[in-house]
Amino acid sequence: MSVTVKNPPLNAGSAKAVTYARVSSKEQEKEGFSIPAQLKLLNDYAAGNALSVVREFVDVETAKQSGRTNFSELIAYLRKHPNVRVVLVEKTDRLYRNLKDWVTVDELDIEIHLVKEGLVLSRDSRSSEKFVHGIKVLMAKNYIDNLSEEARKGQMEKAEQGIWPTKAPLGYTNVMGPDGKKIITPDPATSQIISDLFEWYATGQHSIKDVAEKARGAGLIYRRTGAAVPTSTIHNILRNRIYYGEYEWNGQIFRGRHEPLVTYEVWERAQKVLYGRKDQKLRRSKWDFAFSGIVTCGHCGCAMVGEIKKGKYVYYHCTGFKGKCNEPYVREEVFVEQFGRLLRGLSFDRSVLEVVCAALRDSYRDEKRDHEAAIAALQIEQERLQKRIHAIYIDKLDGTVDQRFFERMSRDWRNEQELCAQQIQRHQSADQSYLEEGARLLELAHQAETLFTDRGAPDKRRLLNFLLSNSSWKEGSLTAKFREPFDLIAETAIFAAANPVQNAADLAAHPGWLGD
Numbered sequence: 001m002s003v004t005v006k007n008p009p010l011n012a013g014s015a016k017a018v019t020y021a022r023v024s025s026k027e028q029e030k031e032g033f034s035i036p037a038q039l040k041l042l043n044d045y046a047a048g049n050a051l052s053v054v055r056e057f058v059d060v061e062t063a064k065q066s067g068r069t070n071f072s073e074l075i076a077y078l079r080k081h082p083n084v085r086v087v088l089v090e091k092t093d094r095l096y097r098n099l100k101d102w103v104t105v106d107e108l109d110i111e112i113h114l115v116k117e118g119l120v121l122s123r124d125s126r127s128s129e130k131f132v133h134g135i136k137v138l139m140a141k142n143y144i145d146n147l148s149e150e151a152r153k154g155q156m157e158k159a160e161q162g163i164w165p166t167k168a169p170l171g172y173t174n175v176m177g178p179d180g181k182k183i184i185t186p187d188p189a190t191s192q193i194i195s196d197l198f199e200w201y202a203t204g205q206h207s208i209k210d211v212a213e214k215a216r217g218a219g220l221i222y223r224r225t226g227a228a229v230p231t232s233t234i235h236n237i238l239r240n241r242i243y244y245g246e247y248e249w250n251g252q253i254f255r256g257r258h259e260p261l262v263t264y265e266v267w268e269r270a271q272k273v274l275y276g277r278k279d280q281k282l283r284r285s286k287w288d289f290a291f292s293g294i295v296t297c298g299h300c301g302c303a304m305v306g307e308i309k310k311g312k313y314v315y316y317h318c319t320g321f322k323g324k325c326n327e328p329y330v331r332e333e334v335f336v337e338q339f340g341r342l343l344r345g346l347s348f349d350r351s352v353l354e355v356v357c358a359a360l361r362d363s364y365r366d367e368k369r370d371h372e373a374a375i376a377a378l379q380i381e382q383e384r385l386q387k388r389i390h391a392i393y394i395d396k397l398d399g400t401v402d403q404r405f406f407e408r409m410s411r412d413w414r415n416e417q418e419l420c421a422q423q424i425q426r427h428q429s430a431d432q433s434y435l436e437e438g439a440r441l442l443e444l445a446h447q448a449e450t451l452f453t454d455r456g457a458p459d460k461r462r463l464l465n466f467l468l469s470n471s472s473w474k475e476g477s478l479t480a481k482f483r484e485p486f487d488l489i490a491e492t493a494i495f496a497a498a499n500p501v502q503n504a505a506d507l508a509a510h511p512g513w514l515g516d
C-alpha cells in the first residue's frame with residue numbers, strides 16, 4: 001500500500017522542500033505512531049527553519065527492494081522541479097535501504113535534512129559527515145541481507161538434519177511433521193509414476209522422450225498448474241538423488257529422512273543409461289569439493305566440477321554440458337591460491353579498521369535512541385490494551401456485554417498485544433545487534449583471507465558464497481565480483497592502502513563513500 005499527500009499550504013518567501021515518510025510494513029503502520037509522528041516531526045521542523053513543504057510523499061510497504069512507489073515519484077518530482085532542492089526525512093533508513101537508492105539520491109544534488117539525526121547533507125558537507133552517513137546506509141543494507149542470510153542458514157540446518165528444506169519435488173508433497181517442522185512425504189497422485197519412470201528408463205530400452213510420454217500418459221502433471229511435465233524436467237528427475245534417499249544442498253550431499261521412491265540400485269542403473277557408462281559402476285561420492293557450484297567456465301558458462309585423480313588429487317574441469325569445451329583441467333590448489341589473493345583485497349590496516357569501527361559506534365547512538373522510543377510507545381499500547389481487556393471483563397461480569405462479544409473483543413486485543421510484543425522483540429534484537437553486526441561485518445572482511453585459508457571445504461564454500469558472486473575461470477585466470485557491501489569495502493581498502501588515514505575525514509575522501 002502506498003499513499004501520497006499532495007500540495008500542503010505554502011509559506012510565502014520560504015525555501016521549497018518536500019517531505020518523505022516511510023514505514024516498512026503494514027504492521028508498523030498499525031502501531032499508530034510511526035507515519036503520523038514522522039509527518040508531524042518533519043512539518044514542525046520545516047516551520048521552524050523557514051522551509052515551505054510543497055509536497056509530501058508517504059510509503060507503506062516492504063522495503064527490501066528499491067522500487068517503492070512514492071520513492072520513485074519523489075525522485076521524478078525532484079528531477080522535474082529544479083527549484084525544489086530540499087528533502088526532509090526522519091532519518092537515514094527511512095529514505096533508503098540499499099546502495100542503489102543512495103546513489104540515485106546523491107545524483108540529484110540536493111540537501112537532505114535528516115531531522116532526527118540533526119544532520120544536513122549536501123555536496124558541501126564535511127567528508128566525515130558523509131562517511132558516517134555511508135556507514136549507516138551500509139548497515140541498513142546489511143540488515144536486509146542478514147534476513148536472507150538467516151533464512152539460508154535455517155535451510156542449511158534443516159538439510160543437515162536430513163529434512164528437505166524447501167518446496168517438495170515432483171513425486172513428493174510438503175506436510176507438517178510430528179515435531180512441527182515441514183517435511184516431504186510421497187505424493188499419492190504422482191509418487192508411483194516417478195517410481196515407474198525410473199524402472200522404465202533403467203531397462204535401457206527407452207529414450208528420455210519415450211519415458212516422458214509414458215509418464216505424461218500415466219497422469220504426471222505439475223501440482224499447482226496442472227500443466228504437462230516437459231521432457232527436460234524428466235531428465236532432471238532421473239538425475240536427482242532425492243528419489244533414492246539422498247540430496248544435494250549447497251554443494252553438499254546429505255542423507256534424507258524422507259521415504260525413497262526408488263532403490264539406489266535402480267537409480268544407479270538409470271545413471272548408467274543416462275550417461276552411457278554401462279561398463280562402469282557408479283559410486284556415491286564421499287568427497288566434498290570446495291568449489292563445486294561456485295565457479296563457472298569462462299568459455300561456455302557451464303559449471304566447473306571437481307574430480308579425484310589417482311585417488312587423492314582434486315582437479316576441476318568444465319562439465320561441457322553445452323558441447324565440447326577446450327578449457328583444461330585445473331588443480332584445486334590453484335583455485336585456493338587465486339581466491340585467497342582476491343579476498344586479500346578486503347583487508348584493512350588495523351588502524352584503518354579502528355577508524356571505521358569508531359564511526360560505526362557514533363552512528364549507533366542515534367539508532368539506539370530510536371529503538372528505545374519505539375519500545376516505549378509499544379509498551380504504552382500494550383498497557384492500554386490490557387486495560388481494555390480488564391474493563392470488558394468487568395462488563396461481562398456485570399452482564400453489560402454477552403459472552404460471545406467478550407470472547408471476540410478480548411481475543412482481538414490479545415492478538416494486538418502479541419503483535420506489540422513481537423515488535424518490541426524486533427526492536428530489542430535490532431538494538432542489540434546493530435553495533436555487533438556492523439563490527440562483525442568489518443571484521444569478517446578484514447580476516448576473510450585467513451578464514452578462507454584455514455577452514456575446510458564446507459566453510460570455504462559458505463564464505464565464498466557470502467562474499468562473492470559470478471566467479472568465473474578462463475585460461476588460468478579467476479574473476480569474481482564482491483557482493484554488496486563488500487565491493488565498497490574492497491574499494492576503500494585500496495584507497496586506504498594508497499593514502500594516509502588518521503580519522504574518518506581522511507577515509508571519507510574516497511569517492512565511494514560519496515555515492516559515486
